[in-house]
Amino acid sequence: MEIKKFDTFLEGLARTDKDLKTLERTEKLDQWDFLDILNENCKNFSFENTQLWRSRVKKYDLELFTPAPRNADPLAFKDFFNEIEFNTDEYPVVRKNSLIGGTNKEICKTLVGCDMYLVIPFDNSEIVFCPMMDMWAMSDDRRNYSGKNMMVNGRPISKDNFTKVSYTKDFQYLDKGKSDNGCEFFISSPCLLVHESKIDWLKENLK
Numbered sequence: 001m002e003i004k005k006f007d008t009f010l011e012g013l014a015r016t017d018k019d020l021k022t023l024e025r026t027e028k029l030d031q032w033d034f035l036d037i038l039n040e041n042c043k044n045f046s047f048e049n050t051q052l053w054r055s056r057v058k059k060y061d062l063e064l065f066t067p068a069p070r071n072a073d074p075l076a077f078k079d080f081f082n083e084i085e086f087n088t089d090e091y092p093v094v095r096k097n098s099l100i101g102g103t104n105k106e107i108c109k110t111l112v113g114c115d116m117y118l119v120i121p122f123d124n125s126e127i128v129f130c131p132m133m134d135m136w137a138m139s140d141d142r143r144n145y146s147g148k149n150m151m152v153n154g155r156p157i158s159k160d161n162f163t164k165v166s167y168t169k170d171f172q173y174l175d176k177g178k179s180d181n182g183c184e185f186f187i188s189s190p191c192l193l194v195h196e197s198k199i200d201w202l203k204e205n206l207k
Contacts, residue, residue, distance in 0.1 A: 023068045023069065023071065025065055025066060025067070025068045025070075025099075026059065026060070026063040026064060026065050026066070026193060027063065027064050027066070028059070028060040028062070028063060029060070029062040029063060029064055029192075030062070031062065031201075031205075034062040034064075034192065035205060037064065037192060038120065038192060038206075039207060041122045041123060041190070042120050042121070042122060042123060042192060043123055043169075044123045044124070044167055044168055044169045044170075044171060045120045045121075046170070046171075047203065047206075048170070049170065049171040049172065050103060050171055050172050050173040050174075051103070051105070051118060052101055052102075052103060052118070052119040052120075052121070052127075052185060053101050053102055053103070053104070053105045053108045053116055053117065053118060053119060054099060054100070054101035054102075054108070054116070054117045054119050054193065055101075055108040055109050055111070055112035055113070055114045055115065055116055055117075056112065056114050056115065056117065057114050057115065058114070058115040058195060060195070061194075061195045061197065061198045062192070062193070062194060062195070062198060063117075063192070063193040064190065064191075064192060064193075065099050065119075065190060065191040065192070065193055066190055067094070067097040067098065067099075067188045067189060067190065068097060069096050069097055070096055070097070070098075072096075074095075074096075075136050075142075076135050076136040076138070076139060076142070077135070077139065077150060077157050079150060080150055080157050081095040081096065090159060091159065092126050092164075093126050093127070093128045093164065093186060093187060093188050093189075094188045095128075095186055095188075097188040098128075098186035098187055098188040099119065099186065099187055099188075099191055100184065100185070100186045101117075101119050101184070101185055101186075102133050102182050102183065102184050102185065103129075103173060103176075103177070103182040103183050103185065104133060104177070104181055104182025104183075107133050107181045107182050108133075108182075111133065111134065115195060115196065116195075116196040117193040117194060117195055117196065118193070118194040118196065118199060118202075119187075119191050119192075119193060120191060120192040120193075120194065121167040121187055121189060121190075121191050122167070122189055122190045122191065123167065123168075124166050124167060124168060125166065125167045125187055125189035125190075125191070126164055126165075126166055126167075126187070126188075126189065127164070127165055127166070127167055127185050127186075127187045128162050128163070128164050128185065128186050128187070129162065129163045129164075129165065129173060129175065129183045129184070129185050130161075130162060130183055130184040130185070131161070131163075131175065131177060131178065131183060132177050132178040132181070132183065132184065133177055133178070133181045133182045133183060133184055134184055135184050137178075138152050138157075138161065139151065139152065139157075140152060140153065140154065163175070173185075
């Protein structure tokens with residue numbers, strides 16, 4: 001596990017869980033299939049919206065994300081998310097099935113150090129935001145790498161520590177996060193992913 005120094009805390013990324021089956025959660029799309037899906041399912045997307053970003057090792061230029069369990073052992077609030085996994089009335093976004101990213105492109109790249117992708121959620125998808133760029137840093141006991149760190153500012157973590165919104169037309173998320181470094185988000189609905197090298201192509205091809 002790589003530890004990166006950032007601001008006033010050490011960044012801890014999730015660990016691979018060797019007991020979990022590795023699933024391919026994204027598939028390669030050609031330009032025509034991508035545009036068909038975009039025009040059919042992502043009518044709320046605009047470059048005027050708040051942009052959502054993900055940093056990870058590049059596989060393809062254009063991808064479709066399908067929710068499925070991550071092959072990861074969480075460092076943050078593991079027991080909490082296990083407890084609420086099936087309470088979809090109150091917690092419709094399932095963390096372990098989610099794509100995770102952030103609202104600040106440059107900070108995402110600094111933290112993870114990989115290629116950048118623009119994330120385009122399907123229309124009206126539910127998205128959960130954290131009040132800072134890495135949820136792990138919310139914990140009072142974030143050096144406890146068991147994932148059982150359950151306290152935030154002296155209180156048990158709850159849904160009150162997060163903000164859930166829908167990806168609607170003219171989508172804006174105005175919270176800039178701690179120190180204006182952006183906010184982490186997670187989403188367990190289908191999304192399109194666009195490598196940063198294809199952003200200009202997308203702008204030229206938006207209807």
